[in-house]
Amino acid sequence: MSKGKKLIIGNWKMNPASLEKALRLAKEISKYSKYSRGKTEIVICPPFVFLSAISKKIKKAKLGAQDVHFETNNTAQTGEISPLMLKNLGVKYVIVGHSERRMLGETNEIVRKKIGACLKHAITPIVCVGESKRDESGNYLSFVRTQLEEIFSSIPKTALPKILIAYEPIWAIGKSAMREATPAESNEMAIFIKKVLSDLYDPKAVGSLRILYGGSVNIKNAGEFMKDGGVDGLLVGRDSLDPDNFKEIIKSVN
Numbered sequence: 319m320s321k322g323k324k325l326i327i328g329n330w331k332m333n334p335a336s337l338e339k340a341l342r343l344a345k346e347i348s349k350y351s352k353y354s355r356g357k358t359e360i361v362i363c364p365p366f367v368f369l370s371a372i373s374k375k376i377k378k379a380k381l382g383a384q385d386v387h388f389e390t391n392n393t394a395q396t397g398e399i400s401p402l403m404l405k406n407l408g409v410k411y412v413i414v415g416h417s418e419r420r421m422l423g424e425t426n427e428i429v430r431k432k433i434g435a436c437l438k439h440a441i442t443p444i445v446c447v448g449e450s451k452r453d454e455s456g457n458y459l460s461f462v463r464t465q466l467e468e469i470f471s472s473i474p475k476t477a478l479p480k481i482l483i484a485y486e487p488i489w490a491i492g493k494s495a496m497r498e499a500t501p502a503e504s505n506e507m508a509i510f511i512k513k514v515l516s517d518l519y520d521p522k523a524v525g526s527l528r529i530l531y532g533g534s535v536n537i538k539n540a541g542e543f544m545k546d547g548g549v550d551g552l553l554v555g556r557d558s559l560d561p562d563n564f565k566e567i568i569k570s571v572n
């Protein structure tokens with residue numbers, strides 16, 4: 319991960335349906351990296367099956383994966399992908415703990431192990447946290463605090479600069495989103511995440527911590543999140559599948 323650069327990360331989820339479409343999309347997005355004027359790292363996270371072909375075609379954007387197994391050795395894990403396999407393909411980032419994977423049983427403990435596996439192979443983990451609903455009494459803050467405390471319980475302080483944390487409120491993600499978060503809500507959570515981690519480690523350790531916002535980011539709100547959301551970058555789902563929209567997001571962030 320390049321120090322000091324902003325980040326725009328596209329999570330393609332289970333899209334598109336063919337390699338041909340995936341390559342077209344990847345090439346277009348890689349071309350648009352020029353709008354970042356060297357100040358923003360553009361990352362695309364396609365499905366596993368497209369990573370190999372895309373890695374040979376993109377020069378300017380970085381490659382990310384949507385998941386990884388926590389076993390670092392080649393053991394018997396039917397259907398799984400190891401961090402070493404990803405590293406050998408040129409993958410630099412991996413999303414871990416996405417709410418859509420947590421729904422399938424990914425726990426904070428598994429997320430913690432996946433972070434360790436990524437770091438062992440010099441891959442930057444993008445660690446997703448976020449609550450499913452907001453409430454007046456602030457229970458959503460305790461929920462995120464527990465996520466962070468359980469995930470970071472045995473991660474050494476020296477690893478923090480090599481990790482990205484993505485605040486992804488579940489209620490703001492995907493087609494069924496209730497609404498997008500506001501930059502003020504993102505900012506509040508970014509401060510809160512830093513506070514929790516500075517309690518776990520020390521205030522100095524969180525100085526280099528990098529936080530992203532994800533959830534219904536689009537061409538209208540991307541610039542506002544970067545300006546007032548207290549974050550260093552954005553994790554974009556739906557709008558990363560539309561090259562024109564993704565281009566406008568890159569432009570607005572810069």
Ligand code: PEP
Binds near residue numbers: 533555
């Ligand atoms: C996501 O699921 O990571 C995400 C940010 O999705 P969307 O932008 O479509 O809300």
